[in-house]
Every structure is written in structure tokens, then in C-alpha cells.
Amino acid sequence: MSLGRALVIARANLVRLLRDRLGLFFIVVLPLMIIFVTGLQFGGGFESRVGLLSGESGPLATDLAERLDERWQIERYETEDALLDAVERGRVAVGVLLPERYDERVRDGETVSVEYVAASSNEAIGRRRIVEAMVAEQSAVVRAARFAAAQAGGEASDLLDDAAALQDGLPALEVEVLTVGESAFPEELRGFALGAQGQLVLFAFLTSLTGAAQLIVSRQLGVSRRMLATPTSVGTILLGEALGRFAVALFQAVFIVAATALIFGVVWGDPLGATVLVMAFSLVAAGVAMLIGAVANNAEQAGSIGVFAGLGVAAIGGSMVPPEIFPEPMATISWFTPHRWALDGFRELIVGADLVDILPQLGVLFGLAAIVLALATWRLRAALTH
Amino acid sequence: MRAALVIATKDLRQRLRDRTFLVVAVIAPFGLAAIFSTLLGGVNQPLELSYAVADLDRSELSSALRDGPLAGIEDAGIASVAETDSAASAREAVDIGEVDAALIVPEGFGAAVTSGQAAELEIIGSTDAGFSTDILRSIAESFTAELEGVRLAVALTAGELGETSPEMLAALAREAAAAGSPITLTDLGAETLVMPTTTYFAASMAIFFLFFTAQFGVLSLLTERRQGTLPRLVAAPIRPWAIVAGKAIGSFVMGIVAMAVLVAASSLLLGARWGDPVGVAALVLAAVIAAMGITALITTLARTEEQAGGWSSIVAVTLAILGGAFFDLSQAPEILTRVSFITPHAWFLEGLDLLAGASSSVADVLLPVGALLGIGLVTGAVGLVRAGGLVVRR
Numbered sequence: 001m002s003l004g005r006a007l008v009i010a011r012a013n014l015v016r017l018l019r020d021r022l023g024l025f026f027i028v029v030l031p032l033m034i035i036f037v038t039g040l041q042f043g044g045g046f047e048s049r050v051g052l053l054s055g056e057s058g059p060l061a062t063d064l065a066e067r068l069d070e071r072w073q074i075e076r077y078e079t080e081d082a083l084l085d086a087v088e089r090g091r092v093a094v095g096v097l098l099p100e101r102y103d104e105r106v107r108d109g110e111t112v113s114v115e116y117v118a119a120s121s122n123e124a125i126g127r128r129r130i131v132e133a134m135v136a137e138q139s140a141v142v143r144a145a146r147f148a149a150a151q152a153g154g155e156a157s158d159l160l161d162d163a164a165a166l167q168d169g170l171p172a173l174e175v176e177v178l179t180v181g182e183s184a185f186p187e188e189l190r191g192f193a194l195g196a197q198g199q200l201v202l203f204a205f206l207t208s209l210t211g212a213a214q215l216i217v218s219r220q221l222g223v224s225r226r227m228l229a230t231p232t233s234v235g236t237i238l239l240g241e242a243l244g245r246f247a248v249a250l251f252q253a254v255f256i257v258a259a260t261a262l263i264f265g266v267v268w269g270d271p272l273g274a275t276v277l278v279m280a281f282s283l284v285a286a287g288v289a290m291l292i293g294a295v296a297n298n299a300e301q302a303g304s305i306g307v308f309a310g311l312g313v314a315a316i317g318g319s320m321v322p323p324e325i326f327p328e329p330m331a332t333i334s335w336f337t338p339h340r341w342a343l344d345g346f347r348e349l350i351v352g353a354d355l356v357d358i359l360p361q362l363g364v365l366f367g368l369a370a371i372v373l374a375l376a377t378w379r380l381r382a383a384l385t386h
Numbered sequence: 387m388r389a390a391l392v393i394a395t396k397d398l399r400q401r402l403r404d405r406t407f408l409v410v411a412v413i414a415p416f417g418l419a420a421i422f423s424t425l426l427g428g429v430n431q432p433l434e435l436s437y438a439v440a441d442l443d444r445s446e447l448s449s450a451l452r453d454g455p456l457a458g459i460e461d462a463g464i465a466s467v468a469e470t471d472s473a474a475s476a477r478e479a480v481d482i483g484e485v486d487a488a489l490i491v492p493e494g495f496g497a498a499v500t501s502g503q504a505a506e507l508e509i510i511g512s513t514d515a516g517f518s519t520d521i522l523r524s525i526a527e528s529f530t531a532e533l534e535g536v537r538l539a540v541a542l543t544a545g546e547l548g549e550t551s552p553e554m555l556a557a558l559a560r561e562a563a564a565a566g567s568p569i570t571l572t573d574l575g576a577e578t579l580v581m582p583t584t585t586y587f588a589a590s591m592a593i594f595f596l597f598f599t600a601q602f603g604v605l606s607l608l609t610e611r612r613q614g615t616l617p618r619l620v621a622a623p624i625r626p627w628a629i630v631a632g633k634a635i636g637s638f639v640m641g642i643v644a645m646a647v648l649v650a651a652s653s654l655l656l657g658a659r660w661g662d663p664v665g666v667a668a669l670v671l672a673a674v675i676a677a678m679g680i681t682a683l684i685t686t687l688a689r690t691e692e693q694a695g696g697w698s699s700i701v702a703v704t705l706a707i708l709g710g711a712f713f714d715l716s717q718a719p720e721i722l723t724r725v726s727f728i729t730p731h732a733w734f735l736e737g738l739d740l741l742a743g744a745s746s747s748v749a750d751v752l753l754p755v756g757a758l759l760g761i762g763l764v765t766g767a768v769g770l771v772r773a774g775g776l777v778v779r780r
Contacts, residue, residue: 022696030703037713088579089739090716097574106568117574125517129524132571136531139569140538147539147562152546163542170538171504173530177523180480183513304406308414315421330425 001235009227009240013211014247023210031203031256032263038195039264049075050127051083051095058103060138064114067134068096072127087117094118094127106142107157141167184324188350192264197346198319200256201281201339206310208249208285213303215241215293224384234384238377241293245286253278269349273358277349280365281342287372294380313337338368389624393632394639401602401640411599411644415591416651422587423656435465435518438488440476445496447533455525456489465521473508480510486518487511489526499533500559502541536562580716581742585659586735588652590711592645593673593734597702599644600677603637604685604769605694607776612691616777626777630770634678641674661741665748669737672755675762676730680705682769686776705729733757 017023050072054065068074075092077083083095097115099105105112114135118124144166145159185194218224227237257278260266268274289306296302314320316330317339326334334340345361355362401407439456441448459465468485470476476488490508498505507526511519539562540555549555581589607630610616619629649666652658660666681698688694706712709731715723726732737754740746 022693022700025696025700026703033704033707034712037707084574084576085579087576088743090580095574095576111566111568111570113570113572115574116571117576119576119578119580125524126520128571129520129527132524133527133531135569135571136528136535136567139567140531140535142568143535143562143565144539144542146568147565148543148546151543151558151561154546159542159546162545163538166542166545167538170502170534170541173499173505173507173534173537175507175509175523175526175530177509177511177519179511179513179519180477181513298406300406301409304409304414308409308417311414312417312421315418315425321422321425326425 001233001239003239005232005236006240006243009237010243010247013214013241013244014251016214017207017211017248017251026210027203027207027252028255031199031252032259035192035195035199035256035260035264038198039192048093049073049091051075051077051086051092052098053077053080053083053095054098054102055100056098056102060106060142061098061102064098064134064138068131071130084117087119090119094124094131096131109146109156137167185322186351188267189347191266192260193266193350194322196256196260196264196266197343197350198322200253200278200346201317201342202311202314202319203256204249204253204278204282205285205288205314205339206307207252208245208282208289209292209306209310210303211245211248212289212292212296212306213299215245215290216296216299216302219293219383220297220299228384234381237384238380241380242286242290242373242377245289245293246282249282249285249289250279253282267350268346269352270354273349273353273355274346276355276362277342277345277358277365280362280369281338283369284338284365284372287369287376290376290380291372294376294383314339318343338365341365341368387628387631389622389628390631390635393619393629394635397603397606397633397636398639401636407599407602407640410595411640412647412651415595415648416588419584419588419591419648419652419658420656422591423584423658435459435521436468436485437465437518437522438468438470438476438479438485440470440473440488440490442473442493443491443495447496447499448491451491451526451529455529459521459525477510480512483512486515487522489522499537500556502537532563532567535567539565577743579739579743579746581661581735581738582659584652584656585738585742586714588648588656588658589660589735589738590706590731592648592652593677593709593731594702594706594711596641596645596673596677597681597698597705600637600641600674601681601685601695601698601702602640603633603678604682604773605691605698607633607773608685608688608691608694611776620777626774629777630773633773634682634770637678638674641677642670645670645674659742661738662747665737665741665746665751668748668755669734669741669751669758672758672762673730673734675766676733676758677762679762679764679766679769680730682773683765684769686769686772706731708732710735727757730758730761733761 017027050068052065052068052074054061054076055078056062065074075086077086077095080097083092083097086092087095095117097117099112099114102112116128116131118128141160141163142156144163146156148154148159148163149156224237228234257268257274261268292302292306316334317323317337318326318334319339323331323334323340323343341361341364345358348358348361437456439452441452456467460467468479470479470488473490476490479485480488488510490510492506492508495505495507507530509519509523509526511522536559540558543558543562544550544555549558607616610619616629620626649660649670653660680701684697684701685694688697706729709726709729711731715726733754737751740750740754743750
């Protein structure tokens with residue numbers, strides 16, 4: 001078995017990959033696009049907007065509007081229909097509607113209601129609490145003024161300023177909230193890291209799989225047989241093909257690590273640990289690709305089924321939606337994919353683990369790689385020599 | 387015309403036998419939609435909150451909290467509230483996950499409030515039970531806000547009256563509490579004009595893969611040219627446009643059938659709700675035309691099948707990402723949402739969102755349907771003309 005010749009075969013694979021300019025889109029541009037968009041979405045870049053309807057300019061209305069504006073990104077609307085439409089369509093997360101003649105009605109002694117509208121979602125509750133607190137604060141001042149006026153005589157509107165001043169002076173009744181427990185999503189995972197990790201495993205696997213189609217084609221075209229006719233042993237060819245798939249997967253993975261680190265500032269953790277983890281996962285990807293290439297007979301089918309299967313396994317393994325939020329049967333099933341183990345390793349690395357800490361994950365991945373590569377080698381040898 | 391139909395029928399039969407086509411047209415989109423639905427399926431679970439309360443104060447005020455709002459949510463059946471006798475046991479209950487969050491009323495709370503001093507309620511919530519914790523926090527904050535309101539009223543009035551006797555203050559407090567809040571926050575219901583998540587996955591995968599399904603038709607023109615069957619067709623006593631028409635009809639039927647199967651399968655097997663049937667049919671039809679137009683344009687611009695396949699794939703993926711088929715763009719910055727509407731994907735999904743309302747009908751989706759048809763007809767016109775040129779040229 002000649003390592004030199006095996007490397008030649010491997011290099012040919014890699015060169016073929018890089019020369020295919022259309023294919024480069026899927027290897028270079030697409031993963032970065034997806035990481036960019038997921039980063040924006042999950043990294044809190046999409047600040048939810050709050051809609052406000054308030055045609056009023058009285059001091060009370062303005063005060064409320066200003067407080068809301070300080071807290072969130074406010075979109076103002078002119079009519080109730082427009083705001084409701086925006087909430088229903090999801091353009092703004094929630095809407096706050098101040099009634100007409102707000103200040104006037106409050107000063108007249110009326111009971112006024114500020115309306116809150118949300119197309120019922122979890123986050124709407126959190127916001128409601130905050131809006132309610134703002135409204136309650138203003139309401140307390142008005143209530144005190146009215147009450148004092150009723151009891152001691154005088155005009156409520158004259159007492160508003162006194163009430164406000166008094167409110168500032170009184171010690172607050174607070175609600176302190178303490179959170180316990182480790183969050184499934186540590187601080188380090190914010191921003192683009194989550195997307196980067198997920199897309200790395202997705203694309204390294206997929207790109208390697210697309211190479212499987214090439215292997216089938218070269219089998220079908222008889223290229224492999226011609227290689228056998230030269231003084232090259234079957235072992236060398238097998239090693240070459242395995243190295244070729246490995247090189248492709250590794251290239252994809254390393255590219256994503258480097259690009260995301262440079263462009264998005266993603267931290268991958270301990271360099272040695274990350275390198276070995278990437279290599280382990282690439283080996284598994286290589287093995288699976290080689291197995292498909294050895295076993296399947298129709299390049300087109302293998303191509304499309306490979307893409308679909310690759311996407312499916314990646315989804316189940318947690319590379320599109322973080323596996324931390326999987327509901328129960330899926331959460332357990334995800335551990336049957338190499339993706340989940342690799343992601344687990346990356347999650348540990350990003351919070352400071354090193355090579356030794358991720359030995360379990362590495363063990364599983366290398367073990368899986370050994371099994372798949374052994375199977376693939378056996379099948380490919382059979383396919384080439386019969 | 388008959389020639390066109392014969393070509394179309396032949397193409398259909400050929401394609402139905404091609405497993406790759408079936409995977410791309412139906413199996414893959416359905417499979418992925420199913421996977422995503424299972425992964426994110428548990429979104430609309432009924433509310434089941436569990437809290438623990440440690441009342442270390444045992445005052446009139448802390449009882450009011452316990453018997454008022456907390457009993458309220460228990461009676462409404464949305465929460466279970468367990469009493470514990472110490473802060474430590476409350477905290478432990480949260481730690482071990484027995485409850486979502488705990489409320490602790492410290493000793494001396496009631497006394498501090500009535501004597502005008504600062505006081506504090508403590509909530510301990512589990513990091514991964516953010517929603518439940520928020521609700522408990524909401525309840526606690528409403529309670530303290532009410533207390534602060536009464537306290538302010540009493541303080542201001544006592545100041546005006548020059549009153550200081552505890553009995554008078556207590557009487558004032560009771561009256562102020564009864565007076566109620568002049569400004570309240572009320573809830574206005576709103577319909578959700580956004581399709582349910584399961585439908586979103588089914589729809590986005592359907593429209594994404596439609597662009598791969600649609601390219602088979604025009605691509606086959608290039609294949610036939612390479613294989614040599616195209617010149618033979620041209621040599622036959624049929625008009626060249628009949629060949630193009632045949633390919634187009636075949637593509638159209640395949641697209642419609644694939645989408646129809648996906649709509650039916652996702653509705654039956656995944657519980658997706660697409661909305662008014664006529665509206666959905668109109669959107670699907672228009673989307674197929676848009677897909678056909680775009681893929682025809684791209685394929686006829688390419689010189690080889692491989693190029694055509696590659697460019698089509700790139701365009702399909704890019705349009706899908708820009709159009710919000712992979713990520714919900716509704717809360718995205720204005721510019722991203724505006725840009726998304728160059729894509730047929732955005733219009734298709736927008737149309738389905740509009741159909742999500744209880745009383746929506748096809749009339750509501752005239753704009754998206756129109757936009758899709760517009761995209762399809764414009765790109766399709768160019769594509770068809772070029773396809774015709776392809777047939778006639780050597």
C-alpha cells in the first residue's frame with residue numbers, strides 16, 4: 001500500500017471539489033449566509049418592536065409614551081386598525097393603545113383604560129408586566145390626588161404634582177427575582193456561535209456526502225477499475241478514497257471555523273480540542289460518504305437521497321434547532337446521531353473545556369468512524385474487485 | 387396541441403418512475419416538515435404552572451396576596467400553588483424542579499408596608515422556566531403596585547389633613563383600597579394572522595422544494611438535446627412550440643400534483659391547517675407558475691445541464707433564505723422584510739399568513755396571487771422564448 005499514491009487520489013478529490021465553482025457556493029457562501037441569519041435571529045439582533053397608538057400630547061400621555069420609548073423600539077401608528085393589523089401580522093410583537101383625550105379624561109375624574117394587545121405569545125406576557133407597571137405608577141399618582149381631594153377638599157388636578165413628588169420620595173416596594181439553575185444556553189452561546197456550531201456539523205456532513213455521488217460515478221465510469229489495472233493495490237485506492245472524503249469534510253469544517261472566527265468573532269474554544277473534535281466528526285462524515293458511494297448504484301439518486309438524508313440527520317442531531325430545546329422522544333433520539341455528539345463537544349469547548357474533558361464525545365465519534373469506515377472499506381473493496 | 391399533450395404525458399410517466407424526482411418533489415419536503423414539526427411541536431401546550439409560596443410574614447397583607455391573586459390562578463386551573471414553611475424549602479423546590487418558581491414573603495413585610503418603609507418580595511425562578519417565572523412576577527408586581535398606590539393615597543391625604551393617628555391612617559387605607567385604580571391596563575384580543583407553526587414548516591418546505599421540482603421540465607429539454615431525441619422531435623411534423631408547450635404542461639402538472647400531495651399529506655398527517663381551500667388552490671397555482679417561470683429563465687440561460695442544475699439550485703436556495711422560508715422574518719429589520727418580497731417564497735408565505743384568519747377567503751390573497759403570477763409570467767415569457775430558441779437551434 002502506497003501512502004504517496006493514496007494522497008494523490010485524495011488530492012484529486014479535493015481539487016475536483018474546489019474547481020467546481022457552482023459547488024463552491026454551497027460550501028463557502030451558503031453556510032455563511034445561514035450562520036449570519038441565524039445569528040441575527042437567535043442572537044437577539046431582531047429587537048421586537050412595540051406598536052404605540054397615541055395621538056395625545058398631554059403631559060400624562062407623553063410621559064407614558066416616553067417611558068415606553070426608553071424601554072423598547074417603538075413604532076407609532078395613526079389608527080387603531082393600523083396597529084391591530086400590525087400586531088395580527090406579526091409586524092410588531094405587541095401594541096399599546098392610549099385612548100383619545102387621555103389627559104382630559106383623567107383630569108375630569110374618569111376611569112380610563114389603556115389597552116394592550118398581543119397576538120398571544122409567550123413573550124407578550126413579559127412585556128405586559130412592564131407596561132402594567134408603567135401604567136400603575138402613573139395611576140397611583142392620579143389615584144392619590146383624587147383621594148386626597150375627596151377627603152381633604154380641593155381640586156385633584158392641583159394635587160397631581162404633589163402626589164408625583166411624594167411618590168418619588170416614598171421607599172419602594174420591590175419584587176426581587178433570583179434565577180437559579182444552569183441555563184441550557186450559557187452566555188457564550190449567544191450571537192453567532194450557536195448557528196456556527198450547528199452549521200459546521202450540517203455542512204461538513206453534507207459536503208462529504210455529495211462526494212459520495214462522485215465516487216459512484218467514478219465506479220460506474222470504470223475509473224476505479226482502471227486505477228486497479230495500474231500497479232496500485234486495492235488497499236491504496238481504498239485509503240485514497242477515504243482520505244479524499246476526509247479531506248473534503250475537513251476542508252469544509254475548517255473553513256467554517258476560520259471564517260466564522262474571523263468574520264463573526266465566534267469563539268471555538270481550546271484549539272487542540274476543537275481540532276481533534278473537527279477531525280473526529282470529519283472522519284465519521286467521510287466514512288458515511290464512502291459507504292454510500294460503495295453501496296449505492298445510482299449517482300443521481302444517491303445525490304438527492306444523500307442531501308435529504310444529510311439534512312434529516314442534521315436536523316435530528318440538533319444542527320438547525322438547538323437540541324437543548326428538543327421535547328422528549330426527539331431529545332433521546334438525537335443522541336443516535338454523530339451530530340449531537342459533536343455539538344455536545346463544541347458546547348463544552350466553548351465554555352472552557354479542553355481535550356481531556358471531551359474525551360467521551362471524541363470516543364463515541366472515533367468509534368463510530370471506525371465502524372463506518374470498516375464497513376465502507378469492505379463494501380468498496382467488494383465493489384471494485386468483482 | 388395533441389402533440390404537446392403526448393409529450394407532456396410521456397414526460398409525466400417518465401418522471402413518476404424516477405425515484406429521484408419523487409424524493410425531491412414529495413418525500414424530502416414532507417419528511418423535513420415532519421421532522422421540524424416534531425422538533426418544535428410542543429409549542430401550544432396548555433398552561434400548567436406550579437409555584438410554591440413561603441409566607442413568613444403571616445400578616446393581613448400576605449394573606450391578601452395568598453387568598454387573592456394566587457388563589458385566583460389556582461381556581462382558574464392554570465396553576466398549582468403549594469405552601470411551604472421556609473425560604474430554604476421553597477428554594478429547594480425550585481432547585482429540584484418540583485415547582486417552576488417560588489414566592490417568599492419575608493417576615494415583617496406587612497408591618498413595613500403599613501409603616502411606610504421599604505419592603506421586598508422575593509421570587510426564585512428556574513432559569514429554564516422563564517415564562518412561568520414571569521407570570522408569578524407579574525402577579526407579585528401588580529400586588530405591590532396596588533399597595534404602593536394605596537400607600538401614596540394615604541400619605542398624600544394624611545399630609546393634606548395633617549392626620550397622624552394610626553386608626554385614622556388605617557381607615558384611610560381601607561377607603562383608598564376600595565377606591566380602585568383610575569387608570570388600568572386592559573387586554574384587547576387580536577386574531578393571529580400568522581399561520582400556525584406546523585403549517586409554516588409544511589409550506590416553507592413545499593415552496594422550497596417546488597423550485598427543484600419545477601426545473602425538471604425545462605432541464606429535460608437540455609437533456610433531450612444532448613441525448614439526441616430533440617432533433618428527432620423537431621424533425622417530426624409538429625410545431626416547435628408544441629414541444630415547448632408539452633414540456634411546460636408536464637412541468638405544470640407535476641408541480642401542482644406535488645404541491646397538492648404535500649398540502650394533503652401535511653394536513654392529514656401533521657395537522658397542518660392551510661386555510662380556505664380556494665385561497666390555497668389559488669396560491670399554489672400561482673406559486674407553481676412563478677417557480678416554472680424562474681426555473682425556465684435560469685435553465686435556458688445556462689449552457690449545459692450541469693450548469694443549469696447548479697444555478698437553479700443556487701437560486702432556489704438563495705430565494706428561499708431571502709424569502710423567509712427557512713427563518714421567520716416577520717420581526718426582522720425593515721430592510722430584510724422589504725427585500726424578501728422580491729422572492730415568490732415571501733409572497734406565497736404571506737398569502738398563507740393572510741389565510742390564517744378565521745374569516746379569511748380567497749379575496750384576501752388577491753395581492754400575493756397577483757404578485758406570484760406576475761413574477762411567473764414575466765420570467766416565464768423570457769424563459770419560454772429562449773426555450774423555443776433552444777428547440778429550433780442546432
